[in-house]
Amino acid sequence: MSKALDGVRILDFTHVQSGPTCTQLLAWFGADVIKVERAGAGDITREQLRDIPDVDSLYFTMLNHNKRSVTIDTKNPEGKLVLEALIQKCDVLVENFAPGALDRMGFTWERIQELNPRMIVASVKGFGPGPYEDCKVYENVAQCAGGAASTTGFDDGPPVVSGAQIGDSGTGLHLALGIVTALYQRTLTGRGQKVLAAMQDGVLNLCRVKLRDQQRLERTGTMKEYPQYPNGTFGEAVPRAGNASGGGQPGWILKCKGWETDPNAYIYFITQAPVWAKICNVIGKEEWATDPNYATPAARLPHLKDIFAEIERWTMTKTKFEAMQILNKYDIPCGPILSMKEIAEEPSLRKTGTIVEVDHPTRGKYLTVGNPIKLSDSPTEVKRSPLLGEHTDEVMTELGYSPEQISALRTAGAI
Ligand code: CAO
8 A cells, every 4th residue: 555655755864852753753654764874873862761782772763663774974075975965865854953053064955955946954943033042952941941841730839841742742743744734835836945843832832722821811810720719829920730621621630549559540530511410420419410509610610629529539439440431431521540551551552553562673572652643545554763874775875876886985984
């Protein structure tokens, strides 16, 4: 079966996490992704957080599936010529170097356009144009600068960063969308263009509802679905809302049976208005369904803390899975807090290809997250990440270099 991005060639100049998540997605959709790495070392993540000595780390292998690896010294004059040949042959150049690094290498937008006017140049940077544009940025810096940290955590504690890599993987997703959109526009214009996804912007886009709340707060001085209402105080900026749902249906994380010893024996419980009567029946508080203090969403808002405490008395008598089963029978929205161990062992996720077991020549078998986006006409087959420089000769041959030329470039340290 064909793949959605068959025939698209990507010059993948990415490293660490944000850029590689983007190019991995494009590879899963069928693009030929040629990862250019520095000879001898490669992407720094190959050696970071290693669990097996001298073997590519899970950090690297889980972000670089379905790619080919070539090693080129792009600061070597002959290496630069090889890179020029690649630029002429590829459709997209994706990079997430520190600001200015590509220019310092001699590959400005103007130079790339000279070499290939159809080339799309896609970049992840920490910040867009402005006071911080020259700064290097990692995941948590973006979470802090994009509004996620100030709005995550509990009111009486410090800002908290999320385990979800919204700064890196989130921006990689944004960039991938920008790239396929630019490819589509190129079919009409014949021209390439620059695509920029700044990590601060990507995080802020995912925190859109918090900018909504900032404006609500400024207009009304309060937000009734926040745990600060009615007894706490609101300041000038959107506060941390603990586990409140952030939408119109109040929710909270509640203890389940076994919470004393299992840190994940919890369930997210949503008191969705249409099923309020059913919630009252399940927890044995039938009278709340008609009591004017509890019967309507507006009446419940000042009592949310007490309501969740009462519901928790019920959830603590059930495991999170028992509670999930019972509540779902009544269409009551809820979600068990799943540990990574439980997710890794979940058979349905294996069946859909969301969790995949991959074999690797030096590491052996390991688990990875497969393509979360499923296309019916472009199925994803997850292939192991490349060894450093594994495809240098293959790609050089495709570029038209003879074995003698390849050998000479190798001797010169260009590849
Ligand atoms: N051959 C020769 N040189 C190479 C090369 C190659 N194949 N590939 C890269 N290089 C050089 C670059 O030219 C650059 O050199 P100069 O600094 O002399 O211009 C250097 O290697 C790479 O630099 P870098 O500054 O990008 O790398 P770093 O480890 O110092 O910084 C990071 C890492 C992530 C902070 C920075 O790249 C960055 O801010 N990127 C943009 C934001 C981003 O993507 N952050 C997410 C990272 S994941 O948490």
